Amino acid sequence: MEEQVQTPFQAAIKPGFTMGLVALAVTYIAYFIDSSLMASGWFALVALVIFFALAIYFGIQYRTELGGFMSFGTAFNFSFIAIVISGLVSLVGQILLFQVIDPSLPQVLAEVTFENSLKMMESFGQNPDSMPTExxxxxxQQSExxxxxxxxxxxFGFGLIGYAIIALILAAILKKRDKSLDY
Structure with a gap:
């Protein structure tokens, strides 16, 4: 009896949940260490590196399951679905953190984000004091x-566009063509 290979959607469910839970774990660890870390550029960079590493790892696993080859379309579908599932899991966990566990956290992060924006303006030569108060x-207000x-x-809705771009990059990395079929 021949083994049934999972569709990209079926194969992406478990990795998507795993990546979402890892993202939540990183978020909650940063929260417990120092909540202001969550508004830091370094935190975002570390989270992105972990995210890409996991996505590539799970994509290579799926490609191996498919026999070592995967089309760009299959790689894109797998990556996009896994990323969306991961984003949904992360969104639910962050809503829980911001609305239930620590309702004061959004205000703290908004202030840190606002201060970071002002520092970035200063580093580009813009004096925030010379800006209109409006x-x-x-x-x-945007930070809050x-x-x-x-x-x-x-x-999250706007993030779907970013997820699609990331999935395109991952698909380009993960695709592998069977060159023996070229003849």
Missing amino acids: ALDKLK SSFTLGGQIKN
């Missing part, structure tokens, strides 16, 4: 709104 108020429940859901 512009500073708008920047602060991104950590609300609606902001988190909206960010």
Whole structure:
């Protein structure tokens, strides 16, 4: 009896949940160490490296399951579905953190994000004191709104575009053509 190979959707479910849980673990560890880490660029970079490493690892596992070869389309479908599932798991965990576990955290992160934005402006030669107060108020409001429940859901929606781009990159890395079929 021949073994049935999973579709990209079926194969992406378990890796997606695993990547989402790892992302949540990293988020919660950063929260317990120092919640301001969650608004840091270094935290985002470390999380992205871990995310890419896991996605490539699971993609190579699936390619091996398929016999060592995978088309670009299959690799894209697998990657995108795994990333979306991971994003949903992470979104639920972050909503739980921001709305239930520590409802004051969004305000703390908004302030840190606002301060980081001002520091970045200064590093590019812009003096925040010379900016109109309306512009500073708008920047602060945007920082605060991104950590609300609606902001988190909206960010996930816009994140789908980023997920598609990441899945395209991963598909380019993971695809492998059977050159023996070229003849």
